[in-house]
Amino acid sequence: xxxxxxxxxxxxxxxxxxxxxxxxxxxxxxxxxxxxxxxxxxxxxxxxxxxxxxxxxxxxxxxxxxxxxxxxxxxxxxxxxxxxxxxxxxxxxxxxxxxxxxxxxxxxxxxxxxxxxxxxxxxxxxxxxxxxxxxxxxxxxxxxxxxxxxxxxxxxxxxxxxxxxxxxxxxxxxxxxxxxxxxxxxxxxxxxxxxxxxxxxxxxxxxxxxxxxxxxxxxxxxxxxxxxxxxxxxxxxxxxxxxxxxxxxxxxxxxxxxxxxxxxxxxxxxxxxxxxxxxxxxxxxxxxxxxxxxxxxxxxxxxxxxxxxxxxxxxxxxxxxxxxxxxxxxxxxxxxxxxxxxxxxx
Amino acid sequence: xxxxxxxxxxxxxxxxxxxxxxxxxxxxxxxxxxxxxxxxxxxxxxxxxxxxxxxxxxxxxxxxxxxxxxxxxxxxxxxxxxxxxxxxxxxxxxxxxxxxxxxxxxxxxxxxxxxxxxxxxxxxxxxxxxxxxxxxxxxxxxxxxxxxxxxxxxxxxxxxxxxxxxxxxxxxxxxxxxxxxxxxxxxxxxxxxxxxxxxxxxxxxxxxxxxxxxxxxxxxxxxxxxxxxxxxxxxxxxxxxxxxxxxxxxxxxxxxxxxxxxxxxxxxxxxxxxxxxxxxxxxxxxxxxxxxxxxxxxxxxxxxxxxxxxxxxxxxxxxxxxxxxxxxxxxxxxxxxxxxxxxxxxxxxxxxxxxxxxxxxxxxxxxxxxxxxxxxxxxxxxxxxxxxxxxxxxxxxxxxx
Numbered sequence: 021x022x023x024x025x026x027x028x029x030x031x032x033x034x035x036x037x038x039x040x041x042x043x044x045x046x047x048x049x050x051x052x053x054x055x056x057x058x059x060x061x062x063x064x065x066x067x068x069x070x071x072x073x074x075x076x077x078x079x080x081x082x083x084x085x086x087x088x089x090x091x092x093x094x095x096x097x098x099x100x101x102x103x104x105x106x107x108x109x110x111x112x113x114x115x116x117x118x119x120x121x122x123x124x125x126x127x128x129x130x131x132x133x134x135x136x137x138x139x140x141x142x143x144x145x146x147x148x149x150x151x152x153x154x155x156x157x158x159x160x161x162x163x164x165x166x167x168x169x170x171x172x173x174x175x176x177x178x179x180x181x182x183x184x185x186x187x188x189x190x191x192x193x194x195x196x197x198x199x200x201x202x203x204x205x206x207x208x209x210x211x212x213x214x215x216x217x218x219x220x221x222x223x224x225x226x227x228x229x230x231x232x233x234x235x236x237x238x239x240x241x242x243x244x245x246x247x248x249x250x251x252x253x254x255x256x257x258x259x260x261x262x263x264x265x266x267x268x269x270x271x272x273x274x275x276x277x278x279x280x281x282x283x284x285x286x287x288x289x290x291x292x293x294x295x296x297x298x299x300x301x302x303x304x305x306x307x308x309x310x311x312x313x314x315x316x317x318x319x320x321x322x323x324x325x326x327x328x329x330x331x332x333x334x335x336x337x338x339x340x341x342x343x344x345x346x347x348x349x350x351x352x353x354x355x356x357x358x359x360x361x362x363x364x365x366x
Numbered sequence: 367x368x369x370x371x372x373x374x375x376x377x378x379x380x381x382x383x384x385x386x387x388x389x390x391x392x393x394x395x396x397x398x399x400x401x402x403x404x405x406x407x408x409x410x411x412x413x414x415x416x417x418x419x420x421x422x423x424x425x426x427x428x429x430x431x432x433x434x435x436x437x438x439x440x441x442x443x444x445x446x447x448x449x450x451x452x453x454x455x456x457x458x459x460x461x462x463x464x465x466x467x468x469x470x471x472x473x474x475x476x477x478x479x480x481x482x483x484x485x486x487x488x489x490x491x492x493x494x495x496x497x498x499x500x501x502x503x504x505x506x507x508x509x510x511x512x513x514x515x516x517x518x519x520x521x522x523x524x525x526x527x528x529x530x531x532x533x534x535x536x537x538x539x540x541x542x543x544x545x546x547x548x549x550x551x552x553x554x555x556x557x558x559x560x561x562x563x564x565x566x567x568x569x570x571x572x573x574x575x576x577x578x579x580x581x582x583x584x585x586x587x588x589x590x591x592x593x594x595x596x597x598x599x600x601x602x603x604x605x606x607x608x609x610x611x612x613x614x615x616x617x618x619x620x621x622x623x624x625x626x627x628x629x630x631x632x633x634x635x636x637x638x639x640x641x642x643x644x645x646x647x648x649x650x651x652x653x654x655x656x657x658x659x660x661x662x663x664x665x666x667x668x669x670x671x672x673x674x675x676x677x678x679x680x681x682x683x684x685x686x687x688x689x690x691x692x693x694x695x696x697x698x699x700x701x702x703x704x705x706x707x708x709x710x711x712x713x714x715x716x717x718x719x720x721x722x723x724x725x726x727x728x729x730x731x732x733x734x735x736x737x738x739x740x741x742x743x744x745x746x747x748x749x750x751x752x753x754x755x756x757x758x759x760x761x762x763x764x765x766x767x
Contacts, residue, residue, distance in 0.1 A: 049708055079690070081683070081686075081687050082683070083683060084683060084708075086708075125684075128684075128756075129684070129688075
């Protein structure tokens, strides 16, 4: 529980259904940057969660996962950027922390289920399936695809069938005093922006300046180290060539960043690794919907498994497909599975 | 044994003494502002001043040497604030201390001292944090060496530690401090009402304590300021407390505080003996039933009701959770409002390894604690530790991978 509207209403709904609910707030002991503490796990979030738990009359505990957060999420975040990729720490946090370490701990503490305020649904139809949330604007299934059956069986998303507006109204009606709280969208361990964070965490000597090339191979600028750039980035390149240019490729091996005009970033083919298919991997080529980034429109794609990876061919070109981000595959409402984009072909 | 509720977090706070409760209820009608000149004011003033006498005399102070504040934390902040305050130059200049711009404290103070010290540090005042030994006692050699540098204005050392219970030789430390011409403050929040405290005997310049740790109401603390010791108000804007702490007096709090002190006079000695025997019973029971345990803090110079214990290969937060389910209330780490679950800074300062510090709980007993409570705790704790040690191995289980 973060003390925010979603987790608070989720707890209240479960309570209404007769579950014996125990509130847990995860504490990561993240540095307090001039009181700009992370909303999801800072001291005020813990106070808020305690307040709501007290109002609901449930027990509330604070569990420390700072070591797991550092080892599994933050270290990976830094490693990925250093490798020229753009990681999605929320996907990783859900896999290793929330529905990893926390789930294990909850089970060890004799809980039957772990519930969160995420917007997604889980149904049982023979096996367990992860579905998009009813509220398509809030759907968080993109962040939650990396679960197997064993985990899905243990997870409850009480808000999956509600719209955000309905949840806000419920919070108001239940007088939880959380309806007006600001939402957290940013990455919790990054106080301002990720470049400042990386500069604090990576030795300066490891930022190696290098060349910026245009799509004809001409050197048109200098970059400050590939970790500070992401595909599709337009600002902060220090290039003036009359027309807007975007980072189209980050070549970590040669320490080169390539840029092109906007059209040059529309691609159709890429390779996905680290695949997870909650209810079984497809054996043959399949046509599915895919999302290559959170809350971007879903496009149709042919998914073709090979070895432990998959080739993806999109039905239409998509802007700034980015290695390190997840590609999540959908069959209408259902999450078929997903993986991490390894390489963008053309 | 049937499930029961056992409160063992008396170092965090205590229940009201029944006599204090009675007095408070009786005094509810005294609503006057003690500063008012009419009958209502006079009545409230009389109650406050009577209480002041009771409390001051309990610690061997004169009535004008104590001021009422909102909490022990405020008392501690007020003392540290003297260094920060621009008026300090004036106060200290007269005493010839104008060039002294350093404060010495310890690594095991309560956060309200550590954080207010960090604040004056940011403002350019030097701070030295003394090391402690494995029992949590300060290292006198390092202390003398630091004082010898001659630039120290204030020393602040807590009398009894809230987490491990270790009691410092305040009289000795204070003497050394004065030999070097510095002022001495002690945070005695865990000490006053639990062990004999006499400011004249100790020779301290400032001493903080509070009511709710000794069965009094919350929201009322007290600061002793030796007559002649420099002081600048932390909260300004009123003549209350002789201009040293503005704000209308918390009349009820003060009355309740005095009653709690009065009850301490009657009960402290016998209760200390009783708590020592309860602690021995608990400690022996733990040693007998649970393997791989160790105890933190000084074996003799320790608060009678405080037992801090580490369980190898177990997490303190999980122990606390399970004990809570069994109706047993203890605490882990420093249990501050932030909910931060870093291993206790006190244990780390005393050289306890990180892993061990993580598996520590503080059991603090009080006047309602009984032998039966101890036996219940020993029984439940034995089971809980077995379970929690089981969880640690679950961590490596691949079941959910």
